[in-house]
Amino acid sequence: MSRARTTNARLHRFAAGATLALALLLSGFAGQALANTASTIIYRCTHHESFVGFTPSQYAAALQQLPTEVREYSECEELIHNAELKAASGGQAAAITAAASIAPPTPAEQQILTTTAHKAPTPVKLGSQTALPGVVHVDIAAAFNSLPAPLIALIILLLAAGVTTGVGSLPHGLVERLRSRRGK
Secondary structure, eight states, X not given: OHHHHHHHHHHHHHHHHHHHHHHHHHHHHHHHHHHHHHHHHHHHHHXXXXXXXXXXXXXXXXXXXXXXXXXXXXXXXXXXXXXXXXXXXXXOOOOOOSGGGOOOOOHHHHHHHHHHHTSOOOOEEETTEEEOTTOOOOOHHHHHHTSOXXXXXXXXXXXXXHHHHHHHTSOHHHHHHHHHHHHO
């Protein structure tokens, strides 16, 4: 009898362990599926595609995983939130896309855009100098003046190392000819 009880107890422990392992495994897949759905919603919103047909919890997960850049520089947070509310109310959302929320300019705005595009920029006084918007003056001195001194020293050191390494890799006959010319 005791042998049957120990075998039975082992069987129950094994079944409980297997059930626990299966539950953990399935919960991991559910979390991963929710994360994949959230990524899909975010992707579709940022690429101006329709993202209807998801559950409110999937929209909520997408809002939680929304990257900071997308929150700050797009309308996706508002659009996903509206889709979440629409899904929670049971209503069928029309094709929700980020592009649908951009209104065309009014006639007054269009007039300003048209005239501004054809105007020459006016110079701006910055301290003792005058700057012309849209004009970039590029010269080598400007590039080196903006570099920190340690970086300039590193560039010089790397160039010197490259020259000395390059001389060592020249063919032996050429090195001898260069040395003989210096001696003459």
